[in-house]
Amino acid sequence: MPRPPETVPEAVLRASIVERLFARADDDRPLFTHQDHSHDAEHTWTWAEFAARVRVVAGALRQIAEPGDRVAVLAGQELAYPLAFFGVLAAGLVAVPLMPPSSPAQAERLTGVLADCGARVWLTSSAAAARVRDFGGHDHLLVADELTGPGADPVPVAPESPAYLQYTSGSTREPAGAVIPHRAIVAACWQGSQAYAVDEGTTCAGWIPFFHDMGLIQLLCLPVFAGGRGVFMAPAEFVHRPARWLRQLAGYPAVFTAAPNFAYDLAADAGAEDGLDLSDVRVALNGAEPVRPRTVERFLEVFGPHGFRREAYRPSYGLAEATVYVASAGEEGPRGAVFDRAALAQGHAVEIVDGQELVSVGRPVGQLVRIVHEGHEQPEGEVGEIWIHGPNVATGYWGRGDSAAFDGTLDGLGGWLRTGDLGVVHRGDLYVTGRLKDLIVVDGRNFHPQDIEAAAGEAHPAVRRDRVAAFGVTDDDGEGAMVVAEWVRGAEADPKEVTRAVLRAVSKLHDLTLRAVRMVPSGDLPRTSSGKVARSAARARYGDVRG
Numbered sequence: 001m002p003r004p005p006e007t008v009p010e011a012v013l014r015a016s017i018v019e020r021l022f023a024r025a026d027d028d029r030p031l032f033t034h035q036d037h038s039h040d041a042e043h044t045w046t047w048a049e050f051a052a053r054v055r056v057v058a059g060a061l062r063q064i065a066e067p068g069d070r071v072a073v074l075a076g077q078e079l080a081y082p083l084a085f086f087g088v089l090a091a092g093l094v095a096v097p098l099m100p101p102s103s104p105a106q107a108e109r110l111t112g113v114l115a116d117c118g119a120r121v122w123l124t125s126s127a128a129a130a131r132v133r134d135f136g137g138h139d140h141l142l143v144a145d146e147l148t149g150p151g152a153d154p155v156p157v158a159p160e161s162p163a164y165l166q167y168t169s170g171s172t173r174e175p176a177g178a179v180i181p182h183r184a185i186v187a188a189c190w191q192g193s194q195a196y197a198v199d200e201g202t203t204c205a206g207w208i209p210f211f212h213d214m215g216l217i218q219l220l221c222l223p224v225f226a227g228g229r230g231v232f233m234a235p236a237e238f239v240h241r242p243a244r245w246l247r248q249l250a251g252y253p254a255v256f257t258a259a260p261n262f263a264y265d266l267a268a269d270a271g272a273e274d275g276l277d278l279s280d281v282r283v284a285l286n287g288a289e290p291v292r293p294r295t296v297e298r299f300l301e302v303f304g305p306h307g308f309r310r311e312a313y314r315p316s317y318g319l320a321e322a323t324v325y326v327a328s329a330g331e332e333g334p335r336g337a338v339f340d341r342a343a344l345a346q347g348h349a350v351e352i353v354d355g356q357e358l359v360s361v362g363r364p365v366g367q368l369v370r371i372v373h374e375g376h377e378q379p380e381g382e383v384g385e386i387w388i389h390g391p392n393v394a395t396g397y398w399g400r401g402d403s404a405a406f407d408g409t410l411d412g413l414g415g416w417l418r419t420g421d422l423g424v425v426h427r428g429d430l431y432v433t434g435r436l437k438d439l440i441v442v443d444g445r446n447f448h449p450q451d452i453e454a455a456a457g458e459a460h461p462a463v464r465r466d467r468v469a470a471f472g473v474t475d476d477d478g479e480g481a482m483v484v485a486e487w488v489r490g491a492e493a494d495p496k497e498v499t500r501a502v503l504r505a506v507s508k509l510h511d512l513t514l515r516a517v518r519m520v521p522s523g524d525l526p527r528t529s530s531g532k533v534a535r536s537a538a539r540a541r542y543g544d545v546r547g
């Protein structure tokens with residue numbers, strides 16, 4: 001892949017995100033707006049109001065915590081969340097962005113994360129305080145939006161000192177806390193601002209949860225870095241009524257939004273309301289899960305007549321260990337290629353007329369991206385693991401001596417991040433082809449689960465497109481693959497008919513006979529904290545092909 005022409009300026013890396021905030025501490029423009037649909041209200045803090053409140057939180061924390069202490073942020077999607085997060089950073093402590101306890105599954109994960117990071121100081125909000133108190137396990141509990149006091153100046157921090165721990169979603173393994181230093185935050189924000197043209201006039205709008213790396217950077221850190229504005233709602237409010245997201249995008253100027261692929265499907269399914277005008281949506285990032293060609297075209301077909309421009313749609317790639325941003329489509333918008341399936345399964349990208357269509361995730365900005373196989377960089381057209389080198393990369397996983405993912409060496413340069421994702425460069429663009437650990441091998445042939453899932457999701461209207469898991473299984477008959485899919489809520493169809501449709505679709509597109517197809521009720525497939533289907537957990541639950 002050609003080397004990116006830009007590098008992150010040294011001056012950017014030396015100034016923390018907190019310094020960016022306090023440089024505008026006298027600004028009366030709006031900074032953060034919470035759209036609270038449950039109460040049909042909006043709540044806004046200006047830069048000046050927010051900076052003053054952050055000083056108060058930082059002052060309270062400095063009275064009870066020592067440098068290096070971890071502070072868990074346990075609040076909902078509300079103004080108290082950025083207040084707590086930036087308060088921790090301003091106090092020179094290490095933030096752990098999490099969520100308040102709710103379901104038993106989330107509570108179990110939360111217990112594990114809190115034990116792993118050792119956070120004895122917890123920050124919450126007045127809205128979530130009762131649930132957090134009942135959860136127990138802390139030495140100090142502070143309610144960020146109820147604190148008072150004189151406040152404190154922000155603590156100077158070194159660029160390499162930890163700013164926060166970003167716990168991974170656990171889609172392929174147990175959650176681990178990527179250690180994000182202060183220089184990685186500003187590096188990632190600089191990269192995002194360059195890739196998506198985010199500046200003082202930009203509205204960063206959306207609903208991605210703040211405990212997720214994409215929501216934290218896109219909705220909270222990037223507006224502060226660029227001097228713009230963040231407008232947000234709760235994820236559940238979007239899922240229950242996708243039209244709210246579209247109204248949000250139409251209601252503010254120069255919008256930059258971001259969401260996973262499934263959200264664009266939900267929005268297209270909901271359709272466009274009369275009078276909707278999306279002509280000032282500058283960028284709509286599609287990332288965090290595989291970008292489907294059909295999703296791209298459906299969204300453009302539905303919302304193009306309402307002013308949404310094709311070039312605004314930006315397929316992208318990133319991960320928590322790289323502080324979100326790695327690569328993205330440019331001003332040309334989405335583009336892709338059609339590859340020979342058999343050749344791709346063997347590690348070669350061969351473009352043909354009729355085959356497997358993939359969407360490009362574009363090119364990197366301000367970092368190096370290479371395709372590597374057995375320690376050697378691969379030429380264009382050859383599949384390998386995606387490696388990353390740049391100032392946005394985390395320093396490792398919290399409390400884990402095993403840092404193999406961060407110690408790659410290539411061309412004499414150390415410190416490469418081994419992403420675990422498979423990819424290929426074609427005509428200068430990066431294509432993500434699968435997850436190394438999820439790769440399904442049957443009779444010596446490689447299959448990527450997301451390709452099988454896409455085929456199964458489109459096989460029958462009764463199958464939920466975004467709730468399908470494919471994984472490898474082994475029994476007395478050797479290696480094979482199976483699919484578990486959720487029913488569309490309220491769907492009425494013959495289970496045998498649906499199963500046959502899935503079997504036919506996968507066989508036709510991938511020349512693979514599935515060992516089993518299992519349909520489960522809507523909501524039954526295990527998911528990660530960010531909403532993606534957790535394949536490893538699905539395999540543990542449903543992987544007995546005799547069941």
